Amino acid sequence: METASTQNTQDPHSDSPLVSEGSSGNSSPLVAQLRKLLFRRMLIGVNDGRFFLGLFHCVDKQGNIILQDAVEYRSTRRSSPSPMEQPSLGLIWIPASCRSSCHVDCSIEEHMSLSSLAYWAMRLFGSRAKLGIE
């Protein structure tokens, strides 16, 4: 209890070595691009078939995502696509291990650039991985 309250009173990311300030430090263009997605509507699918729609709030290196003002979409039938229910959940944390898909709400032009960016990123990521193996 005590530790929690001290965390609350302090600025949580000013002097904690584990959490670095979101807007500084990292010079990667991908991270800069990722930062631009903050507060955008994001739709995340999880392994059991549900979707969560909320505002992109936070992500860490492991790919765990926090959504704000999230609502849950679930199928009411196992067999066929069917109406969805939407209980609202507030702040939710979706572990990377449970995430099966991730979509952001964006304009059509942006969609093109994001996919090309992803394509470019994937190639870069792929070649880096290759380098690692070699």
Next chain:
Amino acid sequence: MANHGGGAAGEVGSGGRPLPLSSIPAGDHTVWADASPFIEAACNDLQDGELVHGENFSLFAAMSALEIMDPKMDSGVENSGYCSVEEAIENGAAPIPLSLDRTIDVQRTIDVMDHLLACEATWHKGHSLAQTVFSCIYLLRIERTSSHALLHSYCRITRATCNAIISAVADARTHEEEDLFTMAYGLPLKGEGDEKCLSILNSVEETISRQLRACKAPSSKKKALEDLESLQTNPDLEEGYCRAFLCRLRFRKHFYHVLMCLRKPQGRGLELARKHVASCLSELASMYKSLEFLRSVSYGSAQEDSTTASGCRPVGFDVSLNSKLSAPTPPRAIRLLSWKKAVGYFEKLLHDLNVLCAFTLDPMLEDTLRFVVQFQKSQPDLVARAHLQLLLVQDGKLCGRDFFCDVISKALALPELAKDQEFQKNEFVVQLGQLVINLLKILCTNSAWQRRKLGKILQDWSVISMQLELAFKREFGEMLNVSIDENICMKVSKHLLIWAQEQTYWIASRFLTLGFELELYSPTDYCMVYWYMYVVFVKLLEKMQMRIAASSDNSRRKGKKKRDHTKDSGRDAGVSSSCLLLQCYIFLSEGLAMMLAALCNDCKVFQMTSPFNGEEERFVQHFELLQKAQVPEHISYYLFKDSTLHARLFNVAKHNYFREAQRIIASLKGSFSGEPDKLLEVRQLEQVAEHNRIALNVVNQVGGQDSSLKVSLEFTHHPYFAVAVVKRS
């Protein structure tokens, strides 16, 4: 732009089945773009421990985010069960009829009824409605059952009963710590036609009792009854099943009547409620008897902790269907009460309600307070407590009958004030009336909550006492020569002041004794607790005697008429016996405090050796609320220490506190002969006094130095007066 969203649907997919992304529209002129590869790449560029977040991010808030797919937090986590009630029904989870074989259908219907009863008791015991009663698919879609008269009638009345109980508990607002109880969000709790539940039930009951008569009739008469269809196909089992149904249906009917009668204004339904309680109890006994028959014909293997009488698992229930509606609590694994325990729970509830029905309307406030304390001794559950509170405080009046200002004037023994406008409008009286209402409501809550709230309202009572005292001094300070007769105003103020102080000390004593019930004190604290109790009891007695003196003074001056004398002497006897009882408490608590202090001083037992907090700190922790409210004034740890520091065994033994208590008890026994509750209390006190007197003498004779002597404290005879037990190790 939905078609854009639809276009994106093809991009997603897991497990090879089409995901209906199309039904989740993106914004205007926007589409859902797959961001997973991009995010994966970007995350790869992050440093260890680095987060990407906006300016409104707080790590503290983030820690309270719900973790999706964690079964302890995510109430919607996919389980192996059905996705929705409709899907469950389509898959035959809740068939109607329950079986095409009429005998099995009847068996299963009884199982559903029994399981529902177990669910209901579990709900009363503090679990969510969604995961208990409304785990029943039949209840979730009650219209489906209309073709099955038996099941339909039972479901309807169960739902109506749940509604009645929720509204009672919500109205009483006694459920501060049990607020889960009234959460019914998203459940089909209210439906059309539930007001007809009794007539539906009655006609079903009528049919079954005719079926019962038919199967018992001698064969010669059977012909006449042949047009009546039997309940099921096996004639040997007909009687047993009919009886099993009848007691279940009748229990529901009478229980519903009990609830309706209890809600009648001004306690007008109490008499009738009592009759229905008796009927309920006898039907419960019949239900219990049906267990043997149902076990003998059951189609499965019986388990002891089963939720049905037959021991079979019921059809038509699915706990997981509703778990997402149990928010805001995380989904909990619920262990339902067994059917036997559920029957036991309802028996207890009905006994508590029966006590409630015996409440004499038009009571004195003092009697009401004592009634509530007595009622709480059996530790009644929420439903019973809520009904007591609704009975006591209705429309801002005691039992919906008397305004609280009149209740106070009665308590002051100044009947001439009853209709006095000025008295009713007096700001102190208005405030005190409100405080009394609060006090009554608090006394109906559970012990833990009650104690906390009593500690808080002590402040209010003590403040108003101080204000009364100030006002009294200000107005009458210089009028000491005025005879009381000449100044009604002064008399009322004085009475009011004494009465308010008396209530304050009564609350303090209740606060202290509840600590024993809640096991808040450790044996090393008992000395200071008894000492404080002693101080409070002394003040309480003082105020009580002052009030009695003031009112008898009053009646003497008025020159009572002759016929009032007998009534008066009866009341005086009652008053003097409650003073004597209090005197007995004083001796016992003083005796215990001194004995414990002497044991600590002479034998070095019950000594405080905690490394975390010293004796003074513990004193403050226990009595902070009392001290803040100055109940009583000038009481401090040092005073406690002063009065106990020099306690010695021989001195305490010489003082003979326990012998004094016994002497009073002997005289009290006669005066309480007609009141079993008080008589029991006195007998308990007698045991406490006797055992402690002997223990004290033994220890005193052996002497404190004998280290083989072990003294322990037990609450075997009284809930808050301990008995010292001496043993040689």
